[in-house]
Amino acid sequence: MRIPRAVWGVAMFALCFGPEVRAQADATQAPTLTVQTNLVEIPALVRTKNGAVVFAMGPDDFPLTDNGVAQKVTVDSESGSQPLAMAIVVETGGAGARHLHDYGRLAAQLENLTTNIEHRIAVISFDSKPELLQSFTEHASASAYQLANLQAGDNGAAILDALAFAIGQLREEPPRFRRAILLLSETVDQSSTTSLGDAFRLIGTTNTAVYTFGFSSARDAVKHENSKFDRPTEPGPAHGCFSRNGADEEYAGHYGKQVLDCISDLAPPLRFGTMAYLAAHEGLRHNTSQSIAQLTGGMHRPFKNGKDLEADLSLLAKDLPNYYILSFRPSELTPGPHALSLEMKDRPNLSLIYRTGYWLDRDATVGSGPPGK
Numbered sequence: 001m002r003i004p005r006a007v008w009g010v011a012m013f014a015l016c017f018g019p020e021v022r023a024q025a026d027a028t029q030a031p032t033l034t035v036q037t038n039l040v041e042i043p044a045l046v047r048t049k050n051g052a053v054v055f056a057m058g059p060d061d062f063p064l065t066d067n068g069v070a071q072k073v074t075v076d077s078e079s080g081s082q083p084l085a086m087a088i089v090v091e092t093g094g095a096g097a098r099h100l101h102d103y104g105r106l107a108a109q110l111e112n113l114t115t116n117i118e119h120r121i122a123v124i125s126f127d128s129k130p131e132l133l134q135s136f137t138e139h140a141s142a143s144a145y146q147l148a149n150l151q152a153g154d155n156g157a158a159i160l161d162a163l164a165f166a167i168g169q170l171r172e173e174p175p176r177f178r179r180a181i182l183l184l185s186e187t188v189d190q191s192s193t194t195s196l197g198d199a200f201r202l203i204g205t206t207n208t209a210v211y212t213f214g215f216s217s218a219r220d221a222v223k224h225e226n227s228k229f230d231r232p233t234e235p236g237p238a239h240g241c242f243s244r245n246g247a248d249e250e251y252a253g254h255y256g257k258q259v260l261d262c263i264s265d266l267a268p269p270l271r272f273g274t275m276a277y278l279a280a281h282e283g284l285r286h287n288t289s290q291s292i293a294q295l296t297g298g299m300h301r302p303f304k305n306g307k308d309l310e311a312d313l314s315l316l317a318k319d320l321p322n323y324y325i326l327s328f329r330p331s332e333l334t335p336g337p338h339a340l341s342l343e344m345k346d347r348p349n350l351s352l353i354y355r356t357g358y359w360l361d362r363d364a365t366v367g368s369g370p371p372g373k
Contacts, residue, residue, distance in 0.1 A: 038329055038360060039207075039327055039328075039329055040066075040207070040327065040329070040330065040340075042073075042327065042355045043209045043323045043355055044062065044297060044323065044325075044353065044355075045297075045322065045324070045353040046324065046344065046350055046351075047351050047353075048351075049349055049351060053319070055322070057324065058075055059072075059073045059326075060345065061345055061347070062075070062326055062344070062345070063342070064326070064341070066328070066331070066332075066338055066340060067332075067334070067338050067339055068339075069331060069332060071330065071331060072328060072331075073327070073328050074327050074328065075325070076324070076326075076327065081116075081117060082178045082325075083119065083176055083177045083178070084117055084118070084119045084177060084178055084179075084180060085120045085121075085136060085177035085178070085179050086114075086119065086120070086122075086181070087122045087166040087169055087170055087180075087182070088121065088123045088124065088147065088184070089124045089125075089126065089162050089181055089183045089185070090124070090126075090183075090184040090185070091125075091127070091157055091162075091184060091186060092125045092126065092151065092152055093126065093128060093152070093153030093155060093156045093157055094127065094153075094156060094157035094190060094217070095157065095215065095217040097153065099184075099215055102303075102306035102309055103148065104147070104148040104306070105148075105306060105310065106144055106148075106313065107141060107144035107148075109310055110140040110143055112313075112314065113140075113316065113320060114140055115317075117321075118177075119138060120136040120137060120173060121136065121137060121138075121139075121140055121143040122135055122136045122143070123143050123146040123147060124165060124166050124169070125150060126153070126156075126158055126159075126161065126162035126165075127154045127155070127156040127158070128153070128154050128156025128158050130158070130161055130162040130166070132165075133150075136173060156191040157186055157190035157191060157217075158189065158190070158191045158192040158194075159183070159186075159188075159189040159190075159192060159289065160194040160196075161192040161194050162183075162185075163183070163194075163202070163210070164194050164199070167202060167208060170206075171206070179206070179209070180211065180298075180320075181208060181209070181210040182211050182213075183210055183211070183212040183213065183289060183292065184309070185212070185213075185214060185215075187215075187216060187287050187290065187302075188217065188286065189284070190217075196284045196285055200280045200295070200337070200357075200359065201359045203292060203295050203296060203359075204295070204337065204338075204359030205360075209296045210293055210296045211293060211300075212289035212290065212300045212301075213302075213309060214289040214290065214300065214302055215303055216302070273334070273338050273339055280337075280357060283295075294356055295355065297323075299319065299353065301315075326354075330360065333360060335360055336359065337357060338357060338358050338359070340355060340356055340357055340358065
């Protein structure tokens with residue numbers, strides 16, 4: 001079915017501004033982030049069903065779609081030796097205060113993470129707000145010292161605010177460094193001013209892999225808000241899809257959600273991106289740390305104590321050099337959320353961890369800057 005040009009124009013405007021409208025409705029304020037490149041990097045780890053890492057794979061082994069459209073992929077064969085800038089982000093407030101003693105013996109694990117590669121490590125603590133404890137340095141021992149001497153903070157656990165702060169610090173590092181965040185926190189954000197929608201945009205506009213290690217908290221989780229993903233018999237809210245007057249009751253105070261649902265109905269190809277946004281929104285709400293890892297192609301591991309954490313970091317040290325770094329330039333520069341789907345061609349016996357989505361800003365143009373800036 002041919003969609004009128006006017007409808008496409010409204011849909012494009014809505015996709016650009018819908019999440020921002022929703023963020024305003026949430027009465028939150030987040031840092032503005034503009035990305036001047038549309039080169040998308042996708043960390044991907046390939047394993048057999050029994051956990052063995054798979055090597056020597058090329059571009060033809062990674063069929064990739066972006067919002068359902070096939071893309072041409074490049075594979076960086078030297079990603080394991082690329083310099084690494086890593087921000088260690090650790091919760092010292094709230095439930096995190098009970099785990100400070102778990103971080104005192106991580107020097108060996110930090111050394112293993114950065115063995116034989118040029119690296120720079122920073123340490124950021126957070127409670128209700130983030131704080132830079134150690135600026136980027138090539139000395140892993142200095143970072144280990146900071147982790148062994150953490151002080152308990154207040155009752156806050158502003159994971160998304162800390163993530164936004166860490167990404168801001170990483171953006172100041174030279175572009176030749178690949179970027180990573182090591183997040184040690186409880187699983188659910190408790191007190192951030194960064195909205196869920198802005199968090200997805202922030203995560204989606206940077207080529208930064210986030211590896212999360214989460215401990216459970218006794219606090220009540222944030223209430224679940226159901227999202228409608230499949231509405232085949234519903235044409236949209238009453239009185240017109242984009243109407244603010246007489247909209248369905250479920251959209252009261254949530255015009256951004258109404259806009260996204262409308263786009264899904266009017267332009268089915270954009271449904272992939274819409275669903276990616278809504279799924280990420282709900283994931284960040286209910287299991288913040290795990291969703292961050294999935295969105296960026298990182299790894300999530302739960303831990304109960306220092307022994308668990310040491311084992312998990314040792315596993316990450318083995319996996320980190322074995323990630324494939326795929327990259328592509330989107331064939332269609334549609335602003336807003338994009339859903340990525342990566343499958344192993346004719347390899348049903350393999351499992352795959354990869355980045356599942358990204359965000360394309362309105363001013364992104366072909367070849368307009370170095371990766372990740």
